[in-house]
Amino acid sequence: MVSDRKKLTAVLGVTGGIACYKAVELVRLLVKDDFTVRVIMTHGAREFVTPLTFQTLSGNPVATDPFDLTQESEIGHINLADSADIFVIAPATANVIGKIAAGIADDLLTTVLMATKAPVLIAPAMNIHMYENPILQENLRKLRRVGYYFIEPTEGFLACGYEGKGRLPEPENILAEIQRLLRKKDLADERLLITAGPNREPIDPVRYISNRSSGKMGYALARAGLNRGAAVTLVSGPTALEPPAGARLIPVTTAAEMRRAVLEEFPSCTAVIMAAAVSDYRPIEYSSTKMKRGKTPLELRLEPNPDILKELGAKKDGKLLIGFAAETDDLAANAKKKLREKNLDMIVANDVTQEGSGFDGDTNIATIVDRSGASRALPLMTKDELADQILDHLLALKSRR
Numbered sequence: 367m368v369s370d371r372k373k374l375t376a377v378l379g380v381t382g383g384i385a386c387y388k389a390v391e392l393v394r395l396l397v398k399d400d401f402t403v404r405v406i407m408t409h410g411a412r413e414f415v416t417p418l419t420f421q422t423l424s425g426n427p428v429a430t431d432p433f434d435l436t437q438e439s440e441i442g443h444i445n446l447a448d449s450a451d452i453f454v455i456a457p458a459t460a461n462v463i464g465k466i467a468a469g470i471a472d473d474l475l476t477t478v479l480m481a482t483k484a485p486v487l488i489a490p491a492m493n494i495h496m497y498e499n500p501i502l503q504e505n506l507r508k509l510r511r512v513g514y515y516f517i518e519p520t521e522g523f524l525a526c527g528y529e530g531k532g533r534l535p536e537p538e539n540i541l542a543e544i545q546r547l548l549r550k551k552d553l554a555d556e557r558l559l560i561t562a563g564p565n566r567e568p569i570d571p572v573r574y575i576s577n578r579s580s581g582k583m584g585y586a587l588a589r590a591g592l593n594r595g596a597a598v599t600l601v602s603g604p605t606a607l608e609p610p611a612g613a614r615l616i617p618v619t620t621a622a623e624m625r626r627a628v629l630e631e632f633p634s635c636t637a638v639i640m641a642a643a644v645s646d647y648r649p650i651e652y653s654s655t656k657m658k659r660g661k662t663p664l665e666l667r668l669e670p671n672p673d674i675l676k677e678l679g680a681k682k683d684g685k686l687l688i689g690f691a692a693e694t695d696d697l698a699a700n701a702k703k704k705l706r707e708k709n710l711d712m713i714v715a716n717d718v719t720q721e722g723s724g725f726d727g728d729t730n731i732a733t734i735v736d737r738s739g740a741s742r743a744l745p746l747m748t749k750d751e752l753a754d755q756i757l758d759h760l761l762a763l764k765s766r767r
Protein backbone atom coordinates (compact mmCIF):
# COMPACT_ATOMS: atom_id res chain seq x y z
CA MET A 367 0.00 0.00 0.00
CA VAL A 368 1.31 3.44 -0.98
CA SER A 369 0.62 6.13 1.57
CA ASP A 370 2.53 9.38 0.99
CA ARG A 371 1.68 9.48 -2.68
CA LYS A 372 -0.89 11.62 -4.46
CA LYS A 373 -3.64 9.35 -5.73
CA LEU A 374 -2.74 8.39 -9.27
CA THR A 375 -5.18 7.45 -11.99
CA ALA A 376 -4.69 4.36 -14.12
CA VAL A 377 -6.91 4.15 -17.17
CA LEU A 378 -7.16 0.47 -18.04
CA GLY A 379 -8.21 -0.59 -21.51
CA VAL A 380 -9.47 -4.17 -21.65
CA THR A 381 -9.76 -5.83 -25.05
CA GLY A 382 -11.39 -9.05 -26.12
CA GLY A 383 -9.08 -11.92 -25.29
CA ILE A 384 -9.59 -14.80 -22.91
CA ALA A 385 -6.98 -13.24 -20.60
CA CYS A 386 -9.62 -10.61 -19.70
CA TYR A 387 -10.22 -12.50 -16.49
CA LYS A 388 -6.71 -11.57 -15.34
CA ALA A 389 -7.50 -7.88 -15.91
CA VAL A 390 -10.11 -8.24 -13.17
CA GLU A 391 -7.37 -9.15 -10.71
CA LEU A 392 -5.21 -6.30 -12.02
CA VAL A 393 -7.99 -3.82 -11.17
CA ARG A 394 -8.18 -5.24 -7.66
CA LEU A 395 -4.40 -4.90 -7.20
CA LEU A 396 -4.39 -1.35 -8.56
CA VAL A 397 -7.19 -0.29 -6.22
CA LYS A 398 -5.35 -1.93 -3.33
CA ASP A 399 -2.25 0.06 -4.31
CA ASP A 400 -4.31 3.25 -4.01
CA PHE A 401 -4.86 3.96 -7.69
CA THR A 402 -8.04 5.48 -9.06
CA VAL A 403 -8.93 3.00 -11.79
CA ARG A 404 -11.05 3.88 -14.79
CA VAL A 405 -11.79 0.98 -17.08
CA ILE A 406 -12.61 1.13 -20.79
CA MET A 407 -13.85 -2.09 -22.37
CA THR A 408 -14.02 -2.91 -26.05
CA HIS A 409 -16.98 -4.69 -27.53
CA GLY A 410 -14.96 -7.93 -27.63
CA ALA A 411 -13.98 -7.67 -23.97
CA ARG A 412 -17.63 -7.44 -22.96
CA GLU A 413 -18.18 -10.85 -24.52
CA PHE A 414 -15.81 -12.31 -21.89
CA VAL A 415 -16.45 -10.31 -18.72
CA THR A 416 -19.31 -7.98 -17.87
CA PRO A 417 -18.70 -4.26 -17.23
CA LEU A 418 -20.40 -4.76 -13.87
CA THR A 419 -17.43 -6.81 -12.63
CA PHE A 420 -14.97 -4.01 -13.44
CA GLN A 421 -17.34 -1.34 -12.20
CA THR A 422 -17.79 -3.06 -8.86
CA LEU A 423 -14.06 -3.58 -8.33
CA SER A 424 -12.93 -0.16 -9.55
CA GLY A 425 -15.77 1.75 -7.94
CA ASN A 426 -16.08 3.79 -11.15
CA PRO A 427 -18.40 3.57 -14.13
CA VAL A 428 -17.00 1.53 -16.99
CA ALA A 429 -16.77 3.32 -20.32
CA THR A 430 -17.66 1.34 -23.41
CA ASP A 431 -19.26 3.44 -26.11
CA PRO A 432 -18.11 6.76 -27.65
CA PHE A 433 -21.59 7.44 -29.00
CA ASP A 434 -23.50 6.86 -25.80
CA LEU A 435 -24.83 10.30 -24.88
CA THR A 436 -25.03 9.61 -21.16
CA GLN A 437 -21.50 8.18 -21.01
CA GLU A 438 -20.07 11.03 -23.08
CA SER A 439 -21.67 13.70 -20.89
CA GLU A 440 -20.80 11.92 -17.63
CA ILE A 441 -17.34 10.57 -18.46
CA GLY A 442 -16.20 12.29 -21.67
CA HIS A 443 -13.47 10.80 -23.81
CA ILE A 444 -11.08 13.74 -23.49
CA ASN A 445 -11.66 13.92 -19.76
CA LEU A 446 -10.76 10.23 -19.53
CA ALA A 447 -7.63 10.76 -21.64
CA ASP A 448 -6.53 13.73 -19.52
CA SER A 449 -7.23 12.00 -16.22
CA ALA A 450 -4.66 9.25 -16.87
CA ASP A 451 -1.31 9.24 -15.06
CA ILE A 452 -0.76 5.96 -16.84
CA PHE A 453 -2.69 4.23 -19.59
CA VAL A 454 -2.58 0.45 -19.59
CA ILE A 455 -4.01 -1.95 -22.14
CA ALA A 456 -4.21 -5.46 -20.69
CA PRO A 457 -4.83 -7.78 -22.34
CA ALA A 458 -4.07 -6.21 -25.73
CA THR A 459 -5.23 -8.24 -28.71
CA ALA A 460 -3.45 -8.32 -32.07
CA ASN A 461 -6.43 -6.38 -33.38
CA VAL A 462 -6.10 -3.42 -31.01
CA ILE A 463 -2.31 -3.31 -31.49
CA GLY A 464 -2.86 -3.22 -35.26
CA LYS A 465 -5.38 -0.44 -34.94
CA ILE A 466 -3.18 1.68 -32.69
CA ALA A 467 -0.19 1.18 -34.97
CA ALA A 468 -2.28 2.26 -37.95
CA GLY A 469 -3.64 5.33 -36.17
CA ILE A 470 -7.21 4.05 -36.18
CA ALA A 471 -9.54 5.38 -33.50
CA ASP A 472 -12.88 3.75 -34.21
CA ASP A 473 -14.02 2.86 -30.70
CA LEU A 474 -13.80 4.44 -27.27
CA LEU A 475 -10.54 2.77 -26.23
CA THR A 476 -8.55 3.69 -29.34
CA THR A 477 -10.06 7.21 -29.34
CA VAL A 478 -9.14 7.92 -25.72
CA LEU A 479 -5.70 6.42 -26.25
CA MET A 480 -5.13 8.72 -29.22
CA ALA A 481 -5.89 11.72 -26.99
CA THR A 482 -3.77 10.83 -23.97
CA LYS A 483 -0.40 12.34 -23.03
CA ALA A 484 0.19 9.73 -20.31
CA PRO A 485 2.76 6.94 -20.66
CA VAL A 486 1.15 3.91 -22.30
CA LEU A 487 1.88 0.34 -21.23
CA ILE A 488 0.61 -2.42 -23.50
CA ALA A 489 0.41 -6.07 -22.44
CA PRO A 490 -0.13 -8.20 -25.54
CA ALA A 491 -1.71 -11.63 -25.03
CA MET A 492 -2.66 -13.98 -27.82
CA ASN A 493 -2.01 -17.29 -29.53
CA ILE A 494 1.69 -17.95 -30.14
CA HIS A 495 1.35 -17.90 -33.93
CA MET A 496 -0.50 -14.61 -33.79
CA TYR A 497 2.26 -13.23 -31.56
CA GLU A 498 4.95 -14.40 -33.96
CA ASN A 499 3.12 -13.02 -36.98
CA PRO A 500 5.50 -10.61 -38.72
CA ILE A 501 2.77 -7.98 -39.13
CA LEU A 502 2.10 -7.99 -35.38
CA GLN A 503 5.86 -7.85 -34.70
CA GLU A 504 6.25 -4.95 -37.12
CA ASN A 505 3.41 -3.13 -35.30
CA LEU A 506 5.15 -3.69 -31.95
CA ARG A 507 8.37 -2.27 -33.31
CA LYS A 508 6.55 0.74 -34.69
CA LEU A 509 4.83 1.45 -31.38
CA ARG A 510 8.06 0.98 -29.41
CA ARG A 511 9.76 3.44 -31.71
CA VAL A 512 7.25 6.16 -30.88
CA GLY A 513 7.57 5.57 -27.15
CA TYR A 514 4.91 3.04 -26.11
CA TYR A 515 5.99 0.63 -23.39
CA PHE A 516 5.36 -3.10 -23.52
CA ILE A 517 5.32 -5.92 -21.06
CA GLU A 518 6.18 -9.10 -22.91
CA PRO A 519 3.82 -12.05 -22.83
CA THR A 520 5.11 -15.03 -20.90
CA GLU A 521 5.53 -18.59 -22.07
CA GLY A 522 3.30 -21.43 -21.04
CA PHE A 523 0.04 -23.16 -21.69
CA LEU A 524 -2.23 -21.02 -23.86
CA ALA A 525 -6.03 -21.11 -23.79
CA CYS A 526 -6.02 -22.16 -27.46
CA GLY A 527 -4.24 -25.39 -26.49
CA TYR A 528 -0.78 -24.39 -27.69
CA GLU A 529 2.31 -24.09 -25.50
CA GLY A 530 4.43 -21.01 -26.06
CA LYS A 531 4.83 -17.26 -25.76
CA GLY A 532 1.52 -15.44 -25.61
CA ARG A 533 0.24 -15.55 -22.03
CA LEU A 534 -0.68 -12.33 -20.28
CA PRO A 535 1.90 -11.86 -17.48
CA GLU A 536 0.60 -12.29 -13.95
CA PRO A 537 -1.28 -9.20 -12.66
CA GLU A 538 1.39 -8.70 -9.93
CA ASN A 539 4.03 -8.34 -12.63
CA ILE A 540 1.93 -5.90 -14.64
CA LEU A 541 1.42 -3.85 -11.48
CA ALA A 542 5.19 -3.88 -10.83
CA GLU A 543 5.78 -2.60 -14.36
CA ILE A 544 3.20 0.17 -13.85
CA GLN A 545 4.91 1.19 -10.61
CA ARG A 546 8.27 1.17 -12.38
CA LEU A 547 7.00 3.43 -15.15
CA LEU A 548 5.54 5.87 -12.64
CA ARG A 549 8.69 6.23 -10.60
CA LYS A 550 9.59 9.73 -9.77
CA LYS A 551 12.07 11.54 -11.96
CA ASP A 552 14.95 11.01 -9.54
CA LEU A 553 17.61 11.20 -12.27
CA ALA A 554 16.52 14.57 -13.66
CA ASP A 555 19.97 16.04 -12.88
CA GLU A 556 21.92 13.28 -14.60
CA ARG A 557 23.35 13.20 -18.09
CA LEU A 558 24.12 9.55 -18.70
CA LEU A 559 26.59 8.38 -21.30
CA ILE A 560 25.75 4.74 -21.97
CA THR A 561 27.51 2.35 -24.33
CA ALA A 562 25.86 -0.78 -25.63
CA GLY A 563 26.27 -3.72 -27.94
CA PRO A 564 29.26 -5.34 -29.58
CA ASN A 565 31.94 -3.94 -31.82
CA ARG A 566 32.86 -5.24 -35.21
CA GLU A 567 36.51 -5.24 -36.19
CA PRO A 568 36.87 -5.61 -39.95
CA ILE A 569 39.18 -8.15 -41.52
CA ASP A 570 38.31 -7.34 -45.12
CA PRO A 571 35.29 -5.66 -46.78
CA VAL A 572 33.01 -8.62 -46.01
CA ARG A 573 34.38 -10.16 -42.80
CA TYR A 574 34.80 -9.04 -39.21
CA ILE A 575 35.39 -10.37 -35.72
CA SER A 576 32.80 -9.61 -33.09
CA ASN A 577 31.12 -11.05 -29.99
CA ARG A 578 27.68 -12.22 -28.90
CA SER A 579 26.53 -9.02 -27.20
CA SER A 580 22.95 -8.10 -28.20
CA GLY A 581 22.97 -4.60 -26.67
CA LYS A 582 19.89 -5.40 -24.56
CA MET A 583 21.45 -4.44 -21.22
CA GLY A 584 22.68 -1.05 -22.47
CA TYR A 585 19.36 -0.30 -24.15
CA ALA A 586 17.49 -1.26 -20.97
CA LEU A 587 19.71 1.17 -19.04
CA ALA A 588 18.98 3.90 -21.58
CA ARG A 589 15.21 3.29 -21.30
CA ALA A 590 15.33 3.24 -17.49
CA GLY A 591 17.43 6.43 -17.38
CA LEU A 592 15.06 8.26 -19.72
CA ASN A 593 12.07 7.08 -17.78
CA ARG A 594 13.58 8.52 -14.59
CA GLY A 595 14.26 11.89 -16.16
CA ALA A 596 17.94 11.60 -17.19
CA ALA A 597 19.30 12.92 -20.46
CA VAL A 598 20.75 9.90 -22.25
CA THR A 599 23.40 9.60 -24.93
CA LEU A 600 23.62 6.05 -26.21
CA VAL A 601 26.79 5.07 -28.05
CA SER A 602 25.84 1.81 -29.63
CA GLY A 603 27.58 -0.87 -31.63
CA PRO A 604 25.52 -2.71 -34.25
CA THR A 605 22.37 -4.23 -32.72
CA ALA A 606 18.96 -5.35 -33.93
CA LEU A 607 17.23 -3.23 -31.27
CA GLU A 608 14.95 -0.23 -31.57
CA PRO A 609 16.69 2.84 -30.15
CA PRO A 610 14.78 4.07 -27.07
CA ALA A 611 12.65 7.11 -27.91
CA GLY A 612 14.25 10.23 -26.46
CA ALA A 613 17.86 8.99 -26.36
CA ARG A 614 20.53 10.65 -28.43
CA LEU A 615 21.89 7.72 -30.42
CA ILE A 616 25.45 7.66 -31.73
CA PRO A 617 25.91 4.52 -33.83
CA VAL A 618 29.45 3.15 -34.07
CA THR A 619 31.06 -0.02 -35.38
CA THR A 620 34.63 -0.51 -34.20
CA ALA A 621 36.12 -0.08 -30.72
CA ALA A 622 38.16 2.83 -32.06
CA GLU A 623 34.98 4.58 -33.20
CA MET A 624 33.35 3.86 -29.87
CA ARG A 625 36.37 5.32 -28.06
CA ARG A 626 36.25 8.48 -30.18
CA ALA A 627 32.52 8.98 -29.54
CA VAL A 628 32.84 8.29 -25.81
CA LEU A 629 35.81 10.66 -25.36
CA GLU A 630 33.94 13.37 -27.24
CA GLU A 631 30.81 13.00 -25.09
CA PHE A 632 32.62 12.45 -21.78
CA PRO A 633 33.05 16.12 -20.78
CA SER A 634 29.32 16.82 -20.93
CA CYS A 635 28.09 13.79 -18.96
CA THR A 636 27.69 13.18 -15.22
CA ALA A 637 28.11 9.39 -15.35
CA VAL A 638 29.33 6.78 -17.79
CA ILE A 639 27.87 3.29 -17.93
CA MET A 640 29.96 1.06 -20.18
CA ALA A 641 27.59 -1.81 -20.93
CA ALA A 642 29.14 -2.38 -24.35
CA ALA A 643 31.14 -5.53 -24.96
CA VAL A 644 34.08 -3.66 -26.38
CA SER A 645 36.27 -5.74 -28.69
CA ASP A 646 39.50 -6.40 -26.86
CA TYR A 647 41.37 -7.09 -30.10
CA ARG A 648 41.33 -6.00 -33.72
CA PRO A 649 43.10 -7.42 -36.77
CA ILE A 650 46.50 -5.77 -37.29
CA GLU A 651 46.01 -5.71 -41.00
CA TYR A 652 42.94 -4.88 -42.98
CA SER A 653 42.69 -6.21 -46.50
CA SER A 654 40.91 -3.69 -48.72
CA THR A 655 39.92 -6.47 -51.10
CA LYS A 656 38.12 -9.66 -50.15
CA MET A 657 40.67 -12.24 -49.02
CA LYS A 658 40.74 -15.28 -51.26
CA ARG A 659 40.13 -18.77 -50.02
CA GLY A 660 43.33 -20.84 -49.85
CA LYS A 661 44.44 -24.36 -49.02
CA THR A 662 46.89 -23.53 -46.23
CA PRO A 663 45.98 -22.35 -42.71
CA LEU A 664 45.39 -18.65 -42.46
CA GLU A 665 46.87 -16.77 -39.55
CA LEU A 666 45.03 -13.75 -38.32
CA ARG A 667 47.18 -11.47 -36.21
CA LEU A 668 45.37 -9.32 -33.68
CA GLU A 669 46.42 -6.31 -31.65
CA PRO A 670 44.76 -5.06 -28.46
CA ASN A 671 42.24 -2.24 -28.65
CA PRO A 672 42.57 0.60 -26.17
CA ASP A 673 40.65 0.05 -22.94
CA ILE A 674 38.13 2.88 -23.11
CA LEU A 675 36.94 2.60 -19.53
CA LYS A 676 40.47 2.50 -18.13
CA GLU A 677 41.24 5.67 -20.06
CA LEU A 678 38.18 7.35 -18.53
CA GLY A 679 39.19 6.03 -15.10
CA ALA A 680 42.53 7.82 -15.43
CA LYS A 681 40.77 11.14 -16.10
CA LYS A 682 37.72 10.66 -13.89
CA ASP A 683 36.85 14.40 -13.76
CA GLY A 684 34.34 13.91 -10.97
CA LYS A 685 32.15 11.58 -12.99
CA LEU A 686 30.75 8.29 -11.85
CA LEU A 687 32.14 5.38 -13.84
CA ILE A 688 30.29 2.11 -14.08
CA GLY A 689 31.66 -0.92 -15.85
CA PHE A 690 30.45 -4.40 -16.63
CA ALA A 691 32.33 -7.63 -16.17
CA ALA A 692 31.18 -10.62 -18.17
CA GLU A 693 32.95 -13.51 -16.50
CA THR A 694 33.09 -17.24 -16.88
CA ASP A 695 34.98 -17.91 -13.62
CA ASP A 696 35.91 -16.30 -10.29
CA LEU A 697 33.17 -13.71 -10.63
CA ALA A 698 33.66 -11.55 -7.55
CA ALA A 699 37.46 -11.62 -7.54
CA ASN A 700 37.72 -10.71 -11.23
CA ALA A 701 35.14 -7.96 -10.87
CA LYS A 702 36.92 -6.41 -7.89
CA LYS A 703 40.23 -6.51 -9.75
CA LYS A 704 38.70 -4.71 -12.74
CA LEU A 705 37.03 -2.14 -10.54
CA ARG A 706 40.41 -1.31 -8.99
CA GLU A 707 42.46 -1.40 -12.17
CA LYS A 708 40.03 0.79 -14.10
CA ASN A 709 39.38 3.14 -11.17
CA LEU A 710 35.62 2.60 -11.33
CA ASP A 711 32.86 3.48 -8.87
CA MET A 712 30.82 0.40 -9.56
CA ILE A 713 31.03 -2.77 -11.56
CA VAL A 714 28.18 -5.05 -12.58
CA ALA A 715 29.46 -8.58 -12.82
CA ASN A 716 27.65 -11.47 -14.37
CA ASP A 717 28.59 -15.07 -14.88
CA VAL A 718 27.75 -15.55 -18.54
CA THR A 719 27.84 -19.33 -18.17
CA GLN A 720 24.75 -19.34 -15.92
CA GLU A 721 21.31 -20.05 -17.37
CA GLY A 722 19.34 -16.77 -17.62
CA SER A 723 22.46 -14.60 -17.41
CA GLY A 724 24.56 -12.68 -19.87
CA PHE A 725 24.33 -12.30 -23.61
CA ASP A 726 21.22 -11.98 -25.72
CA GLY A 727 18.53 -13.07 -23.23
CA ASP A 728 16.03 -10.71 -21.62
CA THR A 729 17.18 -11.61 -18.11
CA ASN A 730 20.38 -11.36 -16.13
CA ILE A 731 21.87 -12.54 -12.84
CA ALA A 732 24.30 -9.93 -11.61
CA THR A 733 26.44 -8.98 -8.66
CA ILE A 734 26.94 -5.28 -8.07
CA VAL A 735 30.30 -4.39 -6.56
CA ASP A 736 31.14 -0.82 -5.60
CA ARG A 737 34.31 0.99 -4.65
CA SER A 738 33.69 0.57 -0.93
CA GLY A 739 34.17 -3.15 -1.59
CA ALA A 740 30.52 -3.91 -0.81
CA SER A 741 29.03 -6.48 -3.11
CA ARG A 742 25.37 -7.35 -3.63
CA ALA A 743 24.36 -10.53 -5.42
CA LEU A 744 21.03 -10.02 -7.17
CA PRO A 745 18.63 -12.78 -8.14
CA LEU A 746 17.50 -13.54 -11.70
CA MET A 747 15.59 -10.54 -13.05
CA THR A 748 14.77 -8.86 -16.35
CA LYS A 749 17.38 -6.54 -17.83
CA ASP A 750 14.87 -3.70 -17.35
CA GLU A 751 14.65 -4.46 -13.63
CA LEU A 752 18.42 -4.79 -13.35
CA ALA A 753 18.81 -1.44 -15.11
CA ASP A 754 16.73 0.20 -12.38
CA GLN A 755 18.77 -1.51 -9.66
CA ILE A 756 21.98 -0.22 -11.23
CA LEU A 757 20.57 3.30 -11.41
CA ASP A 758 19.38 3.07 -7.78
CA HIS A 759 22.92 2.12 -6.82
CA LEU A 760 24.32 5.00 -8.86
CA LEU A 761 22.11 7.44 -6.94
CA ALA A 762 23.14 5.89 -3.63
CA LEU A 763 26.83 6.35 -4.55
CA LYS A 764 26.13 9.97 -5.49
CA SER A 765 24.46 10.70 -2.17
CA ARG A 766 27.43 9.22 -0.29
CA ARG A 767 29.85 11.59 -1.98
Ligand code: C5P
Pocket residue numbers: 621640641642643644645646671672673674675676688689690691692704
Ligand atom coordinates in the same frame (compact mmCIF):
# COMPACT_ATOMS: atom_id res chain seq x y z
O1 C5P B 1 38.51 -5.84 -18.88
P1 C5P B 1 37.19 -6.16 -19.44
O2 C5P B 1 37.11 -6.06 -20.93
O3 C5P B 1 36.60 -7.43 -18.98
O4 C5P B 1 36.28 -4.99 -18.80
C1 C5P B 1 34.94 -4.89 -19.04
C2 C5P B 1 34.47 -3.46 -18.95
O5 C5P B 1 35.42 -2.58 -19.60
C3 C5P B 1 33.17 -3.25 -19.66
O6 C5P B 1 32.44 -2.26 -18.98
C4 C5P B 1 33.58 -2.78 -21.04
O7 C5P B 1 32.58 -1.99 -21.65
C5 C5P B 1 34.86 -1.99 -20.75
N1 C5P B 1 35.88 -2.09 -21.80
C6 C5P B 1 36.38 -0.94 -22.39
N2 C5P B 1 37.33 -1.03 -23.36
C7 C5P B 1 37.84 -2.21 -23.72
C8 C5P B 1 37.37 -3.39 -23.12
C9 C5P B 1 36.39 -3.28 -22.16
O8 C5P B 1 35.91 0.13 -22.07
N3 C5P B 1 38.74 -2.27 -24.68
